[in-house]
Amino acid sequence: MNKGEGKSDSAGPASPVADGGAPAVPDATAMFEQMTYLAGKAQQMMLEFWSGEEDQPSFGAMPFDPFGMAELWPHLGSALVSDPVRLAQMQMDYVNEATRLWQGFLTGAKLESGDRDAPKDKRFRDEAWTEIPAFQFIKQGYLLASRYLMDVVSGAEGLDRKEREKAIFYTKQFLDAASPSNYLLTNPEVLQATLESGGENLLRGTEHLLDDLKRGRMRMTDEDAFEVGVNVAATPGQVVFENRLFQLIHYAPTTAETFEIPLLIFPPWINKFYILDLTAEKSFIRWCLDQGLSVYIVSWKNADENLRDVRLDNYVAEGFLTAIDKVLEDTGARAANLIGYCVAGTTLAAVLAYMEAKGTADKVRSATFFTAQVDFTEAGDLQVFVDEGELEMIDALAAEHGYLDGRYMATTFNMLRANDLIWNYVVNNYLLGKDYFPFDLLYWNSDATNVPAAWHADYLRDLYRDNKLASPGGIEIDGVPIDLRTVDIPTYIQAGKEDHIAPARSVWKLTEHFSGEMRFMLAGSGHIAGVVNPPAAKKYQHWVYDGHLPASLEDFQEKAEMHPGSWWPDWLEWISSRAGDKVPARQPGTGKLKAIEPAPGRYVKERNG
Structure with missing residues (x-):
């Protein structure tokens, strides 16, 4: 619904507002007439909705018991x-x-x-x-x-x-x-x-509700205010490679020279990559370009039935390893600096161990982990959803459709902060009938991504439930046992102090599994704001410790020094020393990989609902 829509037309009784604009107290008869009219209007709207929609989406339908207590x-x-x-x-x-x-x-x-x-x-x-x-x-x-x-x-x-x-x-x-x-x-x-x-607020709220029912999801923001590639995900670049799992974007440099060693970012496939490229002021990607880094990013495919066979081996071989090789082919560099965010960071850790076993780890100069976990013994509230009922449901979806609808997963994450991300919008959208406020982060949050159901079931079963990645040889990639202790490349590990998805105490466990040089940084705020915090915003704070890493997160918090503002400059100093010399900047599509289409590409524009 556009702004201004949803107000009753002139056929209805007048609203009880005085001429001067101040609320007037209506008499009982006028109020009764008004509410009767609005109730009839709302009933008419609902009848038209249900009679006009033959195949209604299951808004609110969840792939699990909504209060999770049936077996408990x-x-x-x-x-x-x-x-x-x-x-x-x-x-x-x-x-x-x-x-x-x-x-x-x-x-x-x-x-x-x-x-x-x-x-x-x-x-x-x-x-x-x-x-x-x-x-x-x-x-x-x-x-x-x-x-x-x-x-x-x-x-x-x-x-x-x-x-x-x-x-x-x-x-x-x-x-x-x-x-x-x-x-x-x-x-x-x-x-x-x-x-x-x-009662006009309730009528507008009814319109909002019916519109959301058509979409199959609750809106949180004015989605008409944003367009991917225009005012979000708008950093210039080119798609220079694609396969069935991802598109590879090379961004146009903003400096005359760039560091020799390229930066390749793996975002989570359960969300769209542009959380790192919202508006220009918030874009981590644009900020990296302005610091002279040569930036590539993976844009994962929104899963459909064609990806029903995809599992861990596919994401590693067709995704991570292919992207690394293509970036090195395009740049001629001997190694790349990598970033893995959330679940992509978890998989990146396994990929690094696989590369160590295969003798190809020299392709990676360093790895940065944003809110990533490899040991799930203290993985937080998301573990609540990992039970046999949930896994059986996902297995059924894998057999029937081949993918898990991203809207289900989005609701799962929203339930972790239900008052802020569900009930707040029930009140504002449906009861108060307020117009939607344009907010880029909420637009991204509503841009749900489908995932291959078989791979998602494996991820929940093998990692969240059975914690196999934390055990040497617990999982295999293409027949190779994975041992995280063999990873000895330099790593930068970021955690969010208030992260409710990947708790800081869980992220800390990466330091107990890797063997190389490590820098741990604890950022203020949570899973998103703890990462997306540009220096110009001057928000939050971060903690670092320059000595040998303490034995526990509690020791780290006791010894670490607090710095106000963004942690990005700290990471930049760390990554710059591993990025090689400065070389003339190269435009996307002028290397070995040719331009396919302008960034952000087709894959990220595929939207559910």
Whole structure:
């Protein structure tokens, strides 16, 4: 829906707004007529939607139990009753606190927060949650019940570690969904907007909802404000090679001379590469070019049925090794500096061990890892989704379609921060009916990527569940046992202090598996902002330690020196010493590899929904 659409036409009753623009309080009859009209209008819109769409997309349909508790409930129930004394005491404590809350509400006393983090909770930022007793009571009652339910579940006896983590995660999902801020009658901001607009916000919200149903996903931003290759992924360059798995982009230099050793970036195939090339001000790629680096990047194919046979060996041989060889062929360089981001960093680690075993490691001068993991014993909340039910579903998709729809995976990641990335938009888009705000990062986040289902199942089963990569010989590539301890090239390892996808303590484990020179850097913020942090923004901070690496992340944090702002200059100093001499800059397509089409190429423009 474009901005300005969704407002009722002149056929309906007038909105209860005074001539001067200030909200007026409508009389009961006028308000009833307005709401009746809008309800009818919304019903008409929904009837037209469902009658006009023969094959409705399964918006909200998930490839797993949305609250993940179907198999866990029997275990959790047994665990909760295994200690009846503790459960009874907690119930009594809850009743006592709830009674005090009721008494305070009835006597008009100021209600204390049921959660120490409540003042920072964005869901309750509207003043009415603290100024109006009824809403203050609703909020505090919800926070109190949430805290007690989480305490009950987290303290349940008889659950193993994974069952406990799963119970805690999905209980939080349930509580987030049940927040009074998510519902019309218990959200004061939505009620006020409904009163002031005569319900127009709900009509616009209905239009947003129906439009999202057509797309098969929830929109978070004004997607009409962005176009790949125009104002995102817009750094000039050429596609100089392609196969069924990827396109190779060589970017046009912005300096007269560039470093001799090229930089080749492997982004994750579960997202589009242009997280590293958003607007010009945020683009890591453009910044690298301005520093005199010669930059290539892999743009992975959005998987379809033609990639149903793709597994690890294919990604290594047809992807990583082919890209490395093509860059060296194009430049004539003897080696390349490599970057692997997230899951591509995990695979890059295995590729480096494979190259060591095959005697070809001299093709790599250094490797940089962005938020990558190789040991999954402490891999964070994503482990919750790795169970037999999930793996069986992906196996079924592999047999039926050959790929996993990227929208499912996007929803999985959004569930890790459900209040910010799901329920916030339910309130803004559907209840408040607000126009979408243009934000390049959210546009990228919504540009989901399909992945080969068989390879994705292998990744979850062999790495997340069984942690085989961390064991020497645990996995094989083309029959070669992989041993990460053999990797002795220089490595730069970046972790995000607040990363909820690849936790810093998990990323740190790379330092325990490699054998060569290593520099570990802990960046402020999380999985995306911890990486995409241009120096000009002057945001966050980073920690480095110039001595011999400490034995643990905790020791590192105790000894490391904090520097304000971006870590990019620290990495630049490190990579520059491994990038060779300066040579005349060369335009893309003028080497051994000829231009196929302008960057960003066709593959990245394939969009789901």
